[in-house]
Amino acid sequence: MTTLAVLENLTAKLPLGVCVLNEQLEIEYWNDFFADRLNISCDQVKGQNLLTLFPNEAKYLKKKINSVFVLNNASFSYWEHRPHVFLFSSSRPITGEETLMYQNIEFIPLHVSNNVVKTVCMIVQDVTELASYYQGKKQLSEELAQEHSALLALNTKLEAAQNQLLQADKMAAIGQLAAGVAHEINNPIGFIHSNLQSLQDYSTKLLNLISFYEKVVNKTQNKTFMALQQEMQDRSQYSFLREDMPELINESITGIDRVTDIIKNLKVFSHVDSSEWQHANIIEGIENTLKIANSQLKYNVEVHREFQQPLPALFCQPMQLNQVFLNLIVNSAQAIDGKGHIYIKVSASSTALVIEIKDTGCGISESAQRKIFEPFYTTKPVGQGTGLGLSLSYSIVQKHKGSIVVSSELDVGTTFIITLPLLTPGDLETPS
Amino acid sequence: MIYQLSELQRDALQELMNISMGQAANSLARLIGAKITLSIPLISSVTPTEFVDMISSDVMWHTRQSFLGTVKGEVVSLQSHAGCEAIAELMDYELPLSDITREELLLELSNILAGACLNGFAEQLELTTKLSMPTVFEPEKLSPEHYRWAHTLLMEVEFKVESSHFDSKIVICLEAESISTLLSRLNSLLE
Numbered sequence: 001m002t003t004l005a006v007l008e009n010l011t012a013k014l015p016l017g018v019c020v021l022n023e024q025l026e027i028e029y030w031n032d033f034f035a036d037r038l039n040i041s042c043d044q045v046k047g048q049n050l051l052t053l054f055p056n057e058a059k060y061l062k063k064k065i066n067s068v069f070v071l072n073n074a075s076f077s078y079w080e081h082r083p084h085v086f087l088f089s090s091s092r093p094i095t096g097e098e099t100l101m102y103q104n105i106e107f108i109p110l111h112v113s114n115n116v117v118k119t120v121c122m123i124v125q126d127v128t129e130l131a132s133y134y135q136g137k138k139q140l141s142e143e144l145a146q147e148h149s150a151l152l153a154l155n156t157k158l159e160a161a162q163n164q165l166l167q168a169d170k171m172a173a174i175g176q177l178a179a180g181v182a183h184e185i186n187n188p189i190g191f192i193h194s195n196l197q198s199l200q201d202y203s204t205k206l207l208n209l210i211s212f213y214e215k216v217v218n219k220t221q222n223k224t225f226m227a228l229q230q231e232m233q234d235r236s237q238y239s240f241l242r243e244d245m246p247e248l249i250n251e252s253i254t255g256i257d258r259v260t261d262i263i264k265n266l267k268v269f270s271h272v273d274s275s276e277w278q279h280a281n282i283i284e285g286i287e288n289t290l291k292i293a294n295s296q297l298k299y300n301v302e303v304h305r306e307f308q309q310p311l312p313a314l315f316c317q318p319m320q321l322n323q324v325f326l327n328l329i330v331n332s333a334q335a336i337d338g339k340g341h342i343y344i345k346v347s348a349s350s351t352a353l354v355i356e357i358k359d360t361g362c363g364i365s366e367s368a369q370r371k372i373f374e375p376f377y378t379t380k381p382v383g384q385g386t387g388l389g390l391s392l393s394y395s396i397v398q399k400h401k402g403s404i405v406v407s408s409e410l411d412v413g414t415t416f417i418i419t420l421p422l423l424t425p426g427d428l429e430t431p432s
Numbered sequence: 433m434i435y436q437l438s439e440l441q442r443d444a445l446q447e448l449m450n451i452s453m454g455q456a457a458n459s460l461a462r463l464i465g466a467k468i469t470l471s472i473p474l475i476s477s478v479t480p481t482e483f484v485d486m487i488s489s490d491v492m493w494h495t496r497q498s499f500l501g502t503v504k505g506e507v508v509s510l511q512s513h514a515g516c517e518a519i520a521e522l523m524d525y526e527l528p529l530s531d532i533t534r535e536e537l538l539l540e541l542s543n544i545l546a547g548a549c550l551n552g553f554a555e556q557l558e559l560t561t562k563l564s565m566p567t568v569f570e571p572e573k574l575s576p577e578h579y580r581w582a583h584t585l586l587m588e589v590e591f592k593v594e595s596s597h598f599d600s601k602i603v604i605c606l607e608a609e610s611i612s613t614l615l616s617r618l619n620s621l622l623e
Contacts, residue, residue, distance in 0.1 A: 063524065071459045073547035076565045081536040106565065 017086075017124030020110060025050045025065060028119060037088050057085050068107045069117045077105040079131050090128055102131035164378075182263045189263060193256045200249045207242055261291070277428065280318035282346060282353060282420075283307050289325040296333040297342070306345040314353055315423045320396045324404075327389040328357045328416050334380070335361025335414060348422075352402075355418045363410040372406065401427070441618055442475055445587070449473035452552025453589045456602070459548040460541075460591065464522035471590035477583050480576035486586075487603065488571050493534075495542040496569040499550055501561030503610035505584075507550060508569065508603045509542035515598030522596070539566045545591060545602050553587075553604070557617045585611050 001009075011018055017033035027045050035041050050065075051058040060082065064075050077085055079102040088101040103124050110121040217229050233239065290303060297303060332342050336359060345356040364372065371377045373394040397404045400420050408414040421427075437445070450473055457468045478486065487494065492510040499505060520529050520537050529537065543566050554561045588603040606614060 067463060067544070070462060071544060071548065073459070073544060073551065074563060076539065076543060078536070078539065078565070081532050081539075104565070 015126065017122070019050075019122040019124075021050055021065060021120050021122065023069060023118065025062065027053070033124065054086065056087070057082075060085065064105075064107050065120050065122070068109055068120045072109050072112060072115060072117050074109065075107040077103070077107075079104055079127050083131065086124060088126075101126050102128045185259075186263055189256060189259055193253070193260065196249060196253050196256060200246070200253065203245055203249060207245070210238075210242075276319075277315065277317055277425070279313040279315050280321075282311060282314050282316075282321070282355070285318050285322045286325055286344060286346070286355075289322050289329060293326055293329045293333065296330055300339050301333050301336055302339075302341050304341060304343045306343065308347045311346065311348050311353065312422060314420060315425060315427075316400055316420065317396070321400070321420075324393040324396050324418065325355075325357070327393045331389065332357060332359035332361055332414070335359055335363070337362060350422075352419050352421045355420070356415060357418075358413060358415040360413045363412055364406065364408040364414055365410060369406055369408060373404075437475070437477075437615075440622060441615065444618055444622055445475055446473055448553060448556050449475070449549075449587050449589065451556065452549050453591075453602075455552040456545050456548030456589075457591055459544055460593075463544060464519065464593070466522055466593050466595050469592045469594060471592075473587060473589045476586050476588075478586055479583060480579040480581065483579075483584065483586070483605075484571065484574050484576045488574075492601075493538050494569040494571055495539055495566045497542065497546050497563055497566035499561045499563045501554070502559045503554070503561050503606060503613055505604065505606040505610055507542075507546040507563070507566075508605060509538075509546060509566075510601040510603070511538055511541060512597075512599040515593065515596040518596030519593060519598050522593075535568055539568070541600065542566050542602075545600060546604075549589070549602050549604060557614070557621070559613070559617065581608060584608070585614075 011031040014031060014033065017031065019030040019034055020028045022028055027048050027050055030042055030045060035045070045053075051062060054061065060077075064077060067073075068075050082105075083102045084100045085103055085105060086101075088103075090099055090101055104127050105125070106123045108121050108123065109117040109119075111118040214229065217225050220226075286307075290297070329342065329344075336342075340360045342360075343356070343358040345354075345358070347354050347356075368377075368379060372390050374391060377391075394404055397418055397420070401423065402418060402420040404416060404418045406414065406416050453470055453473055457470050461468045487508055487510060489510060491513050493513065493516075495509045495511075497507045497509075499507065516534065516537070517527060517529060519541065520533070521527060523537065523540070525533055525537055543563070546566065547563055550561060550563060553559075585606045586603055587606075588601060591600045591602070592598065593600075
């Protein structure tokens with residue numbers, strides 16, 4: 001075989017497209033790669049203009065090939081940027097998902113004389129396999145990245161939930177502790193209270209007795225006795241003692257009454273017997289709750305009450321409802337920065353009680369409003385809110401077959417409206 | 433192996449570089465029709481760590497392109513983020529650039545500059561070498577500990593397109609064996 005024959009055989013079998021172009025971009029040669037795909041033999045195509053043959057990509061091809069002629073420097077086209085310069089069908093028509101061949105193309109100065117490029121050779125490489133592999137991998141890594149970020153988000157959520165659970169646990173433990181302490185304190189408080197009352201009684205009697213003796217001594221007109229009495233009274237500062245003692249005892253009794261009150265409220269809220277259904281006066285519950293919440297309210301919040309009278313007694317779990325009122329009132333107080341107002345309105349229809357708690361606080365954003373009844377949702381700093389208050393309230397109201405709705409405007413305030421139907425014991429299929 | 437270039441060799445190499453870089457600048461200027469300024473070519477021998485330090489930059493895009501022939505090595509190009517769009521406009525790309533068209537532009541630019549630099553340089557020293565396709569390169573992923581070479585000879589030059597604040601650096605890195613080939617050619621030229 002001659003070298004030419006070898007070369008002809010070679011270019012015919014080459015898995016590459018080879019096309020030679022002159023300065024007018026007329027095709028001087030192309031190999032079987034082109035000829036077979038386009039059904040135009042090398043002899044037929046000779047002298048035809050490349051750009052008229054491939055009008056769709058004419059602009060791009062012209063630019064690329066011209067730069068080779070001008071600069072005497074090879075130029076490249078990548079499948080990533082221009083996947084299908086020549087619209088050849090896929091090299092995998094049966095098993096492949098691709099319909100068009102992905103191509104890398106090299107444009108090289110072929111015949112150069114005196115630094116002037118006379119012909120340019122275009123070499124087309126079929127990289128469909130590579131491209132589909134690469135694209136598959138890229139898609140996979142995108143999916144992985146997506147899953148990864150989803151997992152990360154889930155992790156953070158779990159972590160937050162765990163923190164909240166811990167917090168809820170802590171709160172429950174504190175509640176139990178408070179209940180225990182309240183119970184323990186109750187007894188000593190009881191006898192201190194009754195002792196103080198006896199003491200008050202005794203001291204009154206003692207003072208009366210002394211007054212009587214005073215009068216008796218004075219009656220005698222005996223200078224010596226009277227002087228002695230005066231001296232003794234001066235020495236023990238009797239006139240001051242007589243004034244101060246009843247006051248001291250009164251103050252102590254008031255103090256111990258307050259302690260008793262607090263203990264009572266603590267017991268009320270420590271879930272002891274809290275699920276008992278009974279007929280109760282809602283107003284009483286609200287007042288009790290306000291006392292409990294007092295420490296949160298007294299400095300900057302003014303509470304306005306508007307209670308319709310008389311109200312029918314409501315068949316309910318009073319302690320649980322108090323819990324709802326407490327959550328709402330405390331939330332309102334916390335939403336108020338500086339001075340503010342809380343309006344509590346209770347009204348009744350023939351079928352239901354409506355309790356409206358309105359504040360002039362910071363309000364709740366619309367996106368947050370959709371979530372506030374979700375368990376563990378909180379906007380308070382870690383450690384301050386459990387995210388359970390409103391979800392608990394929601395479930396309590398549901399147990400009462402009632403509804404709780406919120407309306408809020410940022411920087412204006414929030415209103416919660418609780419509607420509780422007037423139930424009878426028979427309405428509850430499974431009273432808990 | 434450390435290649436200690438003599439003063440004479442360095443000067444000669446610098447002059448050769450100057451000429452070939454001039455041709456490269458001329459090519460680019462012809463293609464985009466804008467004025468191009470050139471820095472004085474820098475010739476240095478660097479260790480892997482110095483190499484990584486030198487080409488690491490987060491305000492530049494990077495490409496690499498290998499060449500084969502009587503001398504072998506790689507051309508690394510650094511192209512500034514700034515001025516990219518202006519160059520794209522000069523080169524008749526559709527604006528705004530997408531990630532794909534930007535990559536295409538960078539590869540085309542680096543191919544033109546690297547080709548012109550290397551061809552001019554090889555021609556004068558009567559070396560034959562052929563560049564392969566350039567690819568995008570992320571030097572953040574480099575770790576100098578993994579390099580199998582201790583020193584390489586770098587020839588670098590900076591091109592600036594004044595009208596558009598575009599800045600590009602071409603670094604020709606020679607493989608160890610090719611350095612001796614280069615030096616012997618240089619010596620015969622100097623005799």
